[in-house]
Amino acid sequence: MTLSPPFHPGSPEPAGTRFTLDFTATDDLDESTQRWTTYWDVERLCRGPEPAPGWVVADRAAVDTELGVLKTGKEADVFLLERAVPGTPGVVMAAKRYRSPEHRTFHRSATYTEGRRMRSTRSTRALEKGTRFGREVAAGQWASSEWEALRELWLAGVPVPYPVQIDGTEILMELVVDPESPDLAPAPRLAATRPDPERLRSYVEQVRDLLGALARRGIAHGDLSPYNVLAAGERLVVIDLPQVVDIVANPTGTDFLLRDCRNMATWFTRRGLAVDAEDLFAEVLAQAY
Structure with missing residues (x-):
């Protein structure tokens, strides 16, 4: 805004329009709930x-603000985190953080990772012995595995949350919301929904497409169930991907795929739409070879 008439330092303040500078100081952050954005602190391949x-907010002046816990688990917790330039609208994301060695128990069987290879023999031995260092390696391994799966599947058009960045054992990703809720609340798990017959049929076809898309890439989810599929209105989105299984290199890979098919078929059948798990498995497996 320009002052009229022109104002010069030392002269009386003119009558009329006054200029007010309004700004927000960003030097002082509440360290208990805020931090400067870490988007540019990570390497290129650690961004989405x-x-x-x-x-996606990529401004270097952005601030990350903790909003609370979304979900807790044995291996990782998911938090709500807002990233915004102070004074402007931001975006709320899901921050998945794998637990520290003192506060977690990795219960995932080593059979998930058969067929994977690690470069460091020290890390391999530590994992096998279950030492503190081994548990730290495990946290990083699961976070890295989930990050790579999210990137690959997003690029392939599979319905997964967009992965924003990974920093150590923290993954920031898209917060999947329910577009049919008045306040765009986080999308519920499929297990918590009661879809009508038409939507149930649509969900079945989406699950078929999802399983097929994974199989064509030579992988199975490995832990697929209605509890790690989100219902974002008419659209399903799959989450919790650290244990993706190579169904070719892993000797038990097809067993995991069969279990995924059975878990989903059972849920649909209980909701009133019969799905044969064996037929679903055969249909999906045929797409892997």
């Missing part, structure tokens, strides 16, 4: 695929 969606 390009082009990034328009909602």
